[in-house]
Amino acid sequence: MCTFAKQNIMNDPPFSKMDLVTCRNVLIYLDPTAQKRIIPMFHFALRPSGLLLLGKSEGVGQFTDLFTAKDKTLKIFSKKATLRLPHFEAYVVTKNKPATLPGNTPPKVAVQMTKQEISHEIDQALLSSSIIPACVVVDTEMNILQLRGDLSRYLQFPSGKATWNLLKIVKDDLVIELQKVLTLVQKKNYAVVSKDIGMVQGEMHSTVDIEVIPLKQHARGEQLLIIFYEHKTQPHGSVASEEAHVKRNEDRSEREFALENKRLQKKLELAHDQLRNMREAQESANEEFQSANEEVLSSNEELQSINEEIETTKEELQSTNEELITVNDELQIRNVELNVTNSDLVNVLSNSRVPIIIVDNHLRIRRVTPITKRSIHITQLDVGRSISEIRLPIKFPDLKKSILDVIETMKPYSEDVVDENNNWYTLWIRPYRTTDNRIDGAIITLIDINEIKLSQIDKEQSLVFVQGILRTMREPLIVLDRKLRVRSANKAFYTTFKLSPEKTEGATLFSLGENEWDRPVVHKMLSKVLTLKDGSNLEFDHDFPRIGNLVMCVNVHQLVSKNPHEDAILLVMEDITARKFMQEKNDTFMSMASHELRTPATTIKLLAEILQKHFAKNKDKKLNEYLGKMITEVDHLAKIASDFLEVSSIKAGKLVLHEEPFIFCDLVREVVENSQLLTRTHEIQMRGLRKTLVYGDRERIGRVLINLISNAIKYSPDAKRVVVKLAHTKKDITISVHDFGIGIAKKNQSKIFDHSYQITKARAQHSSGLGLGLYISSIIIRRHGGRITVESIEGKGSTFSFALPKKKGRPSSTNGPK
Amino acid sequence: MSKLLKKKILVVDDNPGVLFAIKAALESEGYDVRATKSFEGIASLKNNLPDLIILDVFLEDQDGRDVARELKAHKWSACIPIVLLSAYPGIDKLATEAGADDFLAKPFELDTLLALVSKYT
Numbered sequence: 001m002c003t004f005a006k007q008n009i010m011n012d013p014p015f016s017k018m019d020l021v022t023c024r025n026v027l028i029y030l031d032p033t034a035q036k037r038i039i040p041m042f043h044f045a046l047r048p049s050g051l052l053l054l055g056k057s058e059g060v061g062q063f064t065d066l067f068t069a070k071d072k073t074l075k076i077f078s079k080k081a082t083l084r085l086p087h088f089e090a091y092v093v094t095k096n097k098p099a100t101l102p103g104n105t106p107p108k109v110a111v112q113m114t115k116q117e118i119s120h121e122i123d124q125a126l127l128s129s130s131i132i133p134a135c136v137v138v139d140t141e142m143n144i145l146q147l148r149g150d151l152s153r154y155l156q157f158p159s160g161k162a163t164w165n166l167l168k169i170v171k172d173d174l175v176i177e178l179q180k181v182l183t184l185v186q187k188k189n190y191a192v193v194s195k196d197i198g199m200v201q202g203e204m205h206s207t208v209d210i211e212v213i214p215l216k217q218h219a220r221g222e223q224l225l226i227i228f229y230e231h232k233t234q235p236h237g238s239v240a241s242e243e244a245h246v247k248r249n250e251d252r253s254e255r256e257f258a259l260e261n262k263r264l265q266k267k268l269e270l271a272h273d274q275l276r277n278m279r280e281a282q283e284s285a286n287e288e289f290q291s292a293n294e295e296v297l298s299s300n301e302e303l304q305s306i307n308e309e310i311e312t313t314k315e316e317l318q319s320t321n322e323e324l325i326t327v328n329d330e331l332q333i334r335n336v337e338l339n340v341t342n343s344d345l346v347n348v349l350s351n352s353r354v355p356i357i358i359v360d361n362h363l364r365i366r367r368v369t370p371i372t373k374r375s376i377h378i379t380q381l382d383v384g385r386s387i388s389e390i391r392l393p394i395k396f397p398d399l400k401k402s403i404l405d406v407i408e409t410m411k412p413y414s415e416d417v418v419d420e421n422n423n424w425y426t427l428w429i430r431p432y433r434t435t436d437n438r439i440d441g442a443i444i445t446l447i448d449i450n451e452i453k454l455s456q457i458d459k460e461q462s463l464v465f466v467q468g469i470l471r472t473m474r475e476p477l478i479v480l481d482r483k484l485r486v487r488s489a490n491k492a493f494y495t496t497f498k499l500s501p502e503k504t505e506g507a508t509l510f511s512l513g514e515n516e517w518d519r520p521v522v523h524k525m526l527s528k529v530l531t532l533k534d535g536s537n538l539e540f541d542h543d544f545p546r547i548g549n550l551v552m553c554v555n556v557h558q559l560v561s562k563n564p565h566e567d568a569i570l571l572v573m574e575d576i577t578a579r580k581f582m583q584e585k586n587d588t589f590m591s592m593a594s595h596e597l598r599t600p601a602t603t604i605k606l607l608a609e610i611l612q613k614h615f616a617k618n619k620d621k622k623l624n625e626y627l628g629k630m631i632t633e634v635d636h637l638a639k640i641a642s643d644f645l646e647v648s649s650i651k652a653g654k655l656v657l658h659e660e661p662f663i664f665c666d667l668v669r670e671v672v673e674n675s676q677l678l679t680r681t682h683e684i685q686m687r688g689l690r691k692t693l694v695y696g697d698r699e700r701i702g703r704v705l706i707n708l709i710s711n712a713i714k715y716s717p718d719a720k721r722v723v724v725k726l727a728h729t730k731k732d733i734t735i736s737v738h739d740f741g742i743g744i745a746k747k748n749q750s751k752i753f754d755h756s757y758q759i760t761k762a763r764a765q766h767s768s769g770l771g772l773g774l775y776i777s778s779i780i781i782r783r784h785g786g787r788i789t790v791e792s793i794e795g796k797g798s799t800f801s802f803a804l805p806k807k808k809g810r811p812s813s814t815n816g817p818k
Numbered sequence: 819m820s821k822l823l824k825k826k827i828l829v830v831d832d833n834p835g836v837l838f839a840i841k842a843a844l845e846s847e848g849y850d851v852r853a854t855k856s857f858e859g860i861a862s863l864k865n866n867l868p869d870l871i872i873l874d875v876f877l878e879d880q881d882g883r884d885v886a887r888e889l890k891a892h893k894w895s896a897c898i899p900i901v902l903l904s905a906y907p908g909i910d911k912l913a914t915e916a917g918a919d920d921f922l923a924k925p926f927e928l929d930t931l932l933a934l935v936s937k938y939t
Contacts, residue, residue, distance in 0.1 A: 595876075595906055599836055602835075602925040606843050613846075645907065
């Protein structure tokens with residue numbers, strides 16, 4: 001709520017239950033007494049927790065029990081709860097004059113007089129009424145303080161408001177004279193008497209003397225004693241003759257007139273004087289006022305500036321204080337940090353598993369870690385002793401000299417030492433540097449390197465071992481770094497390539513042996529090698545000018561270490577020139593042998609068939625049977641010869657597939673139909689034929705199938721059928737050949753696809769083959785990215801299946817059509 | 819059948835056994851077979867043009883493919899069908915390369931031989 005009201009804080013009763021009182025720059029215009037009165041009033045006016053806002057250079061003064069400063073700079077004060085009720089002076093409401101303040105000059109002494117005072121006054125009056133003339137004591141304001149004697153003739157109370165002002169209650173005849181005298185007294189400050197003042201009192205006419213005596217100053221201020229002396233009293237009229245009475249009346253009227261005139265004249269003079277006096281007094285008072293006012297103004301300004309200065313000083317003091325507080329806080333924090341650091345250090349030292357000895361410049365032990373006791377028998381008791389006096393359990397020739405050297409040169413020193421129990425340590429001596437970078441002794445640490453040392457010894461031994469292996473190796477071995485520089489090579493390498501270690505180590509591979517390695521074939525081989533982490537059987541064939549043609553088989557292994565500078569490429573070479581030559585010879589021989597075998601087979605077969613045809617009409621059954629057998633065996637012979645050739649080309653890695661897309665079920669049908677023609681004992685059944693495109697070597701896959709079907713017929717002599725079944729999945733096509741024959745023992749099932757598999761007796765009885773067919777079949781299927789499997793129960797039959805991927809994208813096809 | 823009406827077939831193979839057998843097989847079917855160990859040169863054919871030449875690839879001093887190419891290169895001999903013969907695998911390719919009309923892989927069936935011969939004569 002906001003109410004606008006005019007209030008004089010000096011006079012009007014205060015408001016109450018205010019939340020906020022702002023009184024800015026008012027108090028500075030009031031004197032301390034007034035301030036003392038106002039501030040408790042503010043306190044009264046505020047509700048508990050109410051706030052008081054004062055001007056910048058104002059304050060609550062001594063009333064700190066009433067207000068607390070919330071903000072010293074902004075001068076916000078909050079009300080303090082107090083039991084004390086503020087003491088208010090009685091309010092005197094006067095319209096024209098400002099209320100005179102209590103304690104300064106009490107305005108109504110009589111009113112406020114205590115009972116004791118009054119009785120004292122009465123006593124005095126009783127004592128003195130007959131003796132002393134009528135007199136009155138007034139203050140400078142003309143307020144009556146005391147009355148003595150009979151004053152009834154001189155005082156007259158006017159009707160209206162009661163007053164004790166002498167000038168207002170003294171009889172009119174006396175007023176002018178009294179004022180004149182009073183002015184004189186106030187001016188001159190000594191007693192003045194005014195004589196023969198006419199005064200009419202009823203019928204009586206009397207003359208009065210007025211004496212005004214300034215009294216000595218009291219605590220209550222200046223006072224004046226005014227004494228009235230009456231001289232004569234003449235009656236206005238008396239019992240006389242009528243004439244006399246008339247004459248007297250005339251005389252009297254004349255006299256009265258003259259008297260009146262005189263009196264009026266006097267009064268006029270007096271008024272003039274008074275007026276002049278008053279003007280003078282006013283002028284001087286004015287001047288005085290002006291100068292006083294100026295003085296007040298200037299002193300006020302001075303006070304203000306002083307106040308401002310004080311404020312500034314106070315602010316400075318405050319900031320200094322704050323700085324001091326901050327510095328103090330920092331110091332405290334530093335202290336806490338130091339404490340933490342200290343306890344950290346103590347903990348680190350006491351928990352350290354590393355023996356640490358700190359010695360001073362004179363080699364006296366200053367500090368040791370507890371662990372030193374165990375490893376080098378130095379305890380806390382040795383602190384203060386010189387380290388050179390103590391016999392250490394480590395073998396170290398001149399510790400003292402080494403420490404002094406370190407202190408002198410400031411260079412850390414380390415050495416591997418061994419103790420009595422053959423434990424290895426690294427002994428470090430480092431200069432002890434104080435925080436202000438002064439050398440104050442040394443720190444000796446012993447780091448247990450026993451395991452490292454042992455593993456180092458182990459490593460050295462294994463290195464010797466490895467070097468031994470390399471030395472005895474027959475194959476040339478060379479270690480290259482990333483940049484193909486030779487790091488090392490073995491003896492066989494130097495022998496094989498006729499090189500010397502001096503010219504080889506550190507040189508690049510291509511610069512070896514008068515650049516004879518710098519050939520495209522070596523570059524090609526190496527670029528292939530570098531793409532592999534691990535590779536074996538990489539062949540390269542190179543004509544070395546100094547050595548001759550060499551065919552090398554290279555195995556590579558790249559050692560990648562964390563440090564790229566330690567990366568190594570290991571190349572082991574095998575001179576396969578002779579082997580290669582032999583192999584080639586062998587291949588030629590195989591091919592020749594196969595050819596040579598087939599040529600006579602052709603002759604025999606043809607002749608036998610001619611004979612068969614020739615004797616077809618002959619009834620000689622035996623002849624026909626024998627001829628038939630002859631033809632079969634010749635076919636078999638031819639097959640063995642071609643199997644040999646196939647195996648030898650597989651071995652030499654020369655198996656070439658002629659791949660093309662073809663319809664798989666057509667091939668199956670063709671093979672089954674052809675096979676059916678060759679057997680009269682078995683019926684070959686086909687199931688699950690569906691048109692599917694397969695990418696591969698049609699002829700060879702056909703041969704695999706022929707092989708499986710002929711095997712199925714061969715090993716099921718007592719059965720009547722063979723089932724060929726096709727199965728499709730999304731990715732591949734599976735064909736299985738199922739017979740109902742003798743089966744294969746479990747233990748042999750995994751071996752039957754090996755080329756070295758020796759056929760069991762049971763199989764041998766029924767077969768004259770070498771068992772190469774399944775081996776060749778498995779190679780062909782695998783080369784197509786497929787797989788061949790067998791499931792068999794002995795005595796019940798076998799199922800051979802192979803799966804081929806429907807789509808192209810197998811890993812093996814190296815020689816597929818472009 | 820008179821010799822003039824008989825189809826004339828030239829067989830060249832360095833193996834006497836094979837030569838003998840083929841000759842026997844074809845003669846028994848009534849062909850006029852001339853079997854030689856080696857090809858006697860293109861000129862030898864001029865006066866006696868065969869209806870079919872069966873030629874072994876690997877001859878003693880000759881290559882059957884070269885012979886086939888030579889024959890196919892001459893206008894007058896280009897029309898003679900040539901069947902290449904070999905015990906080596908991949909004969910089919912060799913035959914096509916050399917421009918031969920057909921091939922026979924050793925060992926072959928009598929029926930295959932006869933079917934092939936009758937096809938080209």
